[in-house]
Each structure stands twice: as C-alpha cells, then as structure tokens.
Amino acid sequence: MRSPTPKRHHKAARLLLVAAALLVTGGLYAVVAPATSVAAPTPEETVARGQELFAVSCASCHGLNGEGAGLLNETAPSLIGVGAASVDFQMRTGRMPMANPYAQAPNKQNTFTAEEIAAISLYVASLGDGPAIPDPGQYDPSGLSAAEVAVGGDLFRTNCSACHNFQGSGGALPNGRVAPPLLDAEPIDIHEAMRTGPGEMPVFADGAIPDKDVRSMIAYLDQVHAQPSAGLTLGGLGPVSEGFWGWVAGLGILMLFATWITKKAARK
Ligand code: HEC
Numbered sequence: 134m135r136s137p138t139p140k141r142h143h144k145a146a147r148l149l150l151v152a153a154a155l156l157v158t159g160g161l162y163a164v165v166a167p168a169t170s171v172a173a174p175t176p177e178e179t180v181a182r183g184q185e186l187f188a189v190s191c192a193s194c195h196g197l198n199g200e201g202a203g204l205l206n207e208t209a210p211s212l213i214g215v216g217a218a219s220v221d222f223q224m225r226t227g228r229m230p231m232a233n234p235y236a237q238a239p240n241k242q243n244t245f246t247a248e249e250i251a252a253i254s255l256y257v258a259s260l261g262d263g264p265a266i267p268d269p270g271q272y273d274p275s276g277l278s279a280a281e282v283a284v285g286g287d288l289f290r291t292n293c294s295a296c297h298n299f300q301g302s303g304g305a306l307p308n309g310r311v312a313p314p315l316l317d318a319e320p321i322d323i324h325e326a327m328r329t330g331p332g333e334m335p336v337f338a339d340g341a342i343p344d345k346d347v348r349s350m351i352a353y354l355d356q357v358h359a360q361p362s363a364g365l366t367l368g369g370l371g372p373v374s375e376g377f378w379g380w381v382a383g384l385g386i387l388m389l390f391a392t393w394i395t396k397k398a399a400r401k
C-alpha cells in the first residue's frame with residue numbers, strides 16, 4: 134500500500150506558495166502605497182483641525198470661539214459646555230450646520246465625514262465640559278431580558294410618549310414644532326438626544342435615567358418597531374437587521390400562539 138502523503142504534501146505546498154505570494158504583495162503594497170495614514174493625528178492636531186472646520190462652517194452663527202450669537206444669527210446658542218455628544222448628534226443627524234436659522238433644524242443628510250465630525254466634536258468639548266460621545270456599551274440594546282425590555286417600555290411611556298407617541302412615531306408640539314418619529318433613530322442617536330436635549334426636548338441626565346435603562350428603552354423601541362401589526366415600516370435597515378427583526382417578530386408570533394393555545398386548553 135502506498136501512502137498518499139506525497140500528493141497531500143503537494144497541495145499544502147501550493148497553499149503555502151499562495152499565502153507567501155499574498156504576503157509579499159501585501160508587504161509591497163504597504164511599502165509602495167501613498168503614506169496617507171502613517172501617523173494618526175495627535176489630539177492637539179485634531180482639535181486644531183476641528184477649530185478650522187468650525188471657523189468655516191459654524192462660527193458665522195455660533196461665534197468664532199463657540200460663544201454663541203455670531204454675526205449671522207444672534208439666537209444661535211453658546212456651545213461652551215454642550216459637549217462632544219451634542220455636536221456629534223446635531224451633525225450626524227444633519228441638523229447642523231443649520232441652513233435656515235428661523236425654523237426648527239430638520240434632520241437631513243449629513244455631508245461631513247466621520248473624521249470631520251469627530252474633530253469638531255473634540256474642539257467643542259475642549260471649550261468646556263459636557264456629555265461625551267457614548268461608547269457602544271452605553272447604548273447597545275442586545276442581550277437584555279424580557280423583564281428589562283418591559284422596564285424600558287414603562288420608562289419610554291412615562292418620559293417620552295407625551296411628545297413622541299407611545300410607539301415613537303412622532304407628534305406635533307403646541308408651538309408648531311414637531312417631535313420627530315424615532316423609527317430611523319439609531320441607538321446612539323437616542324442616547325445622545327437624551328443626554329443633550331436637542332431643541333425643545335428636555336435633557337434626561339445619567340442621574341435620572343442611567344445607561345442601563347437607556348439600553349432597555351432602546352430595546353423596547355426596537356421591539357415596537359419590529360412588530361408588523363404596528364403598521365410601521367422598517368425603513369431600509371438592510372438585510373442583516375431585517376433578517377434579525379424577522380426572527381424577533383417570528384418568535385413573538387409563536388409566543389402569542391403558544392399563549393392562545395394554553396388559554397384555550399385552560400378553559401376546557
Ligand atoms: C445658520 C446658523 C447656524 C449654523 C451655520 C450652525 N448652527 Fe448650530 N445652531 C443654530 C441654532 C439657531 C441652534 C439652536 C437650535 C435649536 O434650539 O433647535 C443651534 C444649535 C446647535 C447645537 C445644540 C446646542 C445645545 O444646546 O445642545 C449644536 C451642538 C450646534 N448647533 C453645533 C453646530 C455646529 C458644529 C455647526 C457647524 C458644523 C453649526 N452648529 C452651524 C444655528 C446655526
């Protein structure tokens with residue numbers, strides 16, 4: 134009996150050769166490629182970059198040093214102490230820079246890069262202490278128990294539904310302003326909005342509603358928006374999350390069915 138070792142050897146050698154070739158190409162590319170991201174900017178450089186961007190895009194309304202009441206708009210608030218989270222929220226959701234200072238800033242397509250927003254946020258944070266941009270651990274709704282999600286629902290109904298409706302589908306405010314629907318709000322948007330209180334919305338500080346409860350509220354909203362019976366759209370969440378929501382909703386239907394069966398059985 135001959136062993137097939139030589140052939141296997143051959144295959145492994147070919148794989149090794151390919152791996153080596155890839156390594157060499159990768160190495161060559163690293164050497165030849167334009168050195169754009171060689172040294173990450175220091176925090177000081179980022180703040181300076183943020184200040185430049187601020188001078189061009191924000192200072193006309195918020196003042197050259199973020200002190201508010203700039204040349205173009207004397208109602209623009211001071212940004213000293215609003216914190217990085219406020220800038221991150223206002224810019225990511227496309228509210229700032231504001232186009233029309235006489236109306237509520239709509240949330241629209243943001244045209245700044247993530248780096249630019251980070252730089253301006255860091256610059257504004259350097260003007261005075263305020264809420265920082267939260268880490269994913271502070272707003273990630275995954276892994277919560279059904280009881281925790283129920284707590285989130287209670288908190289949402291108590292604190293938010295008066296303006297945003299109990300399903301988060303938005304509502305009109307008495308002064309002609311609107312509390313927007315929260316269907317498309319990302320978990321980070323919800324966290325930042327609560328900590329910074331944009332426009333007419335009050336601030337919900339960590340002392341009043343800690344991060345753990347914010348996560349429960351986000352999980353509750355996710356659950357509400359996943360229910361097909363609510364007649365709400367998924368708003369282009371993409372295939373991965375749509376699959377996930379399909380799974381969650383499917384499970385919900387199964388549970389309803391199970392409850393129904395047990396009830397029926399109990400009645401007999
Ligand atoms: C055309 C004028 C205008 C421009 C330009 C503008 N803002 Fe504003 N900004 C305002 C006004 C007015 C408000 C108050 C809006 C409100 O209360 O809803 C505001 C509010 C804000 C807030 C919320 C402050 C708070 O109390 O939490 C932040 C943060 C902010 N702007 C950042 C920026 C940044 C950063 C830029 C530049 C990228 C910018 N703004 C450009 C007019 C402007």
Ligand code: HEC
Pocket residue numbers: 226228237238239240289292293294295296297306310311312313314315318322323324326327331332333334335337350
């Ligand atoms: C007094 C009414 C009011 C209450 C109470 C309120 N909000 Fe708001 N909320 C608003 C208004 C008004 C805006 C829009 C602000 C703007 O555009 O400047 C808003 C904006 C938001 C946004 C941003 C959505 C987007 O389109 O980008 C989120 C997220 C949000 N609120 C979540 C909450 C949560 C969670 C609660 C409860 C803890 C809450 N709000 C309580 C009035 C309210």
